[in-house]
Amino acid sequence: xxxxxxxxxxxxxxxxxxxxxxxxxxxxxxxxxxxxxxxxxxxxxxxxxxxxxxxxxxxxxxxxxxxxxxxxxxxxxxxxxxxxxxxxxxxxxxxxxxxxxxxxxxxxxxxxxxx
Amino acid sequence: xxxxxxxxxxxxxxxxxxxxxxxxxxxxxxxxxxxxxxxxxxxxxxxxxxxxxxxxxxxxxxxxxxxxxxxxxxxxxxxxxxxxxxxxxxxxxxxxxxxxxxxxxxxxxxxxxx
Numbered sequence: 001x002x003x004x005x006x007x008x009x010x011x012x013x014x015x016x017x018x019x020x021x022x023x024x025x026x027x028x029x030x031x032x033x034x035x036x037x038x039x040x041x042x043x044x045x046x047x048x049x050x051x052x053x054x055x056x057x058x059x060x061x062x063x064x065x066x067x068x069x070x071x072x073x074x075x076x077x078x079x080x081x082x083x084x085x086x087x088x089x090x091x092x093x094x095x096x097x098x099x100x101x102x103x104x105x106x107x108x109x110x111x112x113x114x115x
Numbered sequence: 116x117x118x119x120x121x122x123x124x125x126x127x128x129x130x131x132x133x134x135x136x137x138x139x140x141x142x143x144x145x146x147x148x149x150x151x152x153x154x155x156x157x158x159x160x161x162x163x164x165x166x167x168x169x170x171x172x173x174x175x176x177x178x179x180x181x182x183x184x185x186x187x188x189x190x191x192x193x194x195x196x197x198x199x200x201x202x203x204x205x206x207x208x209x210x211x212x213x214x215x216x217x218x219x220x221x222x223x224x225x226x227x228x229x
Contacts, residue, residue: 042222042223043220043221108158
């Protein structure tokens with residue numbers, strides 16, 4: 001079965017430090033990859049997406065992610081975090097097989113930026 | 116910028132009552148979704164809807180749930196007889212027909228069942 005794994009449920013990091021949030025998916029079929037952010041008491045907002053082309057994609061708020069097909073990963077990174085980056089981050093993958101389209105979310109990683 | 120809107124933002128109801136959550140998807144989108152997020156947990160898929168019918172549903176989406184697109188703009192989720200465990204944030208989402216289309220989410224409707 002197709003699945004999306006976010007290995008870290010919580011990541012505490014000090015302000016201005018770099019951070020990496022990990023995302024792996026289960027299958028090597030055609031995929032499109034997304035990261036969403038959820039600030040406290042808000043909905044989900046798209047951070048960035050990979051559809052094709054360069055494997056390094058840049059998103060809003062200084063975040064970037066790299067698609068690694070061989071490792072079936074799409075890790076999210078930011079070189080220097082701010083307090084305002086404290087939020088829940090969800091990796092999502094569209095799996096496309098035999099004409100079907102399945103949009104699956106990971107379990108989320110809570111990023112807590114400490115002063 | 117077009118957005119998905121949801122009402123109500125918060126609803127408190129008694130167990131056993133019927134609840135309808137409303138969504139207005141982005142106007143040129145054709146695929147519609149409901150997701151649920153129990154407090155502190157992951158976002159769970161409930162149902163997808165296309166061409167006036169359910170295209171896929173999860174095991175969570177049992178007979179207590181139904182969806183409808185009563186007119187050209189609204190997309191509703193009805194819970195017939197709410198249970199305590201239905202307390203959650205419910206997110207509506209929509210996307211374009213493009214296969215690579217990202218989901219656009221509403222701000223969510225928080226349902227509290229007492």
